[in-house]
Amino acid sequence: MLNDSPKLDRTFQALSDPIRRGMLARLSRGPASVSELAAPLPISLPAVLQHLKALEASGLVASRKAGRVRTVRLEPEVLSAAERWLGEQRSQWEARVDRFEAHLATITKEETE
């Protein structure tokens, strides 16, 4: 639960990356193969596998290999409702700060031009 802070740290670390949040978003709609997960992402397959490893370490997702296809699915029971709620708040704030950072990059460029 919430006082299990090493687990929460791993969870929040997993949630702190926009690529990983995108992967979780995809998985929230149902299990997916690694190549399905990688398809919309602007990164290499090895990078996708690294992110997947971080997500598996957090316990947020689990994967199983059948033949040549590795299928990844969300493990929603890992998070209690309160953790999910807090994780959602965090991901929204992280996303907001991502946007703020992108905006700063834009106006910094405008000022130097």
Add this chain to the structure above:
Amino acid sequence: MTEKFDLSIERTLDAPRDLVWKAWTSPDHIKRWWAPRPYQTPEVEVELKPGGKFFTRMTGPDGFDYSGTACVLEVVPNERIVWTTTMKDGYRPNAFAGDGCDGFPFTAVHTFEDGGDGKTRYTATVMHANAKDRDAHAAMGFDGGWATCADQMAEVARELAVTS
């Protein structure tokens, strides 16, 4: 009080502190980054003084239209701004209908420090009230949030595909 519903975000931003402050506190700037796409923030009001108004209105293509008024508690230019959704401007308490679309109480402390080399160290601490009553809200917010994230990711991927 409980700290377990606090969350803290730290980021080193590649811009000087005065610019970061301006981008964080000027309505014209806030409108450009506050809401996740495809949502927009057509209205923002900020009064930089204790008891001042921090107002945002977000709209979306699906008819989403949400306004929130928070109260500014503390302002140290270029260093620190604290505001809370527990109150409106003038310290008047906010009412929370609890239907999940009416916001929820939190207080946000934002600090800005020199990060050296023209950078700024930004820290946000967001303190929530006890979340135990929010299970239903949680399920809704979780799914909604992830869906928005997925849409944003897809959009970024499309933009990259177009520009590359």
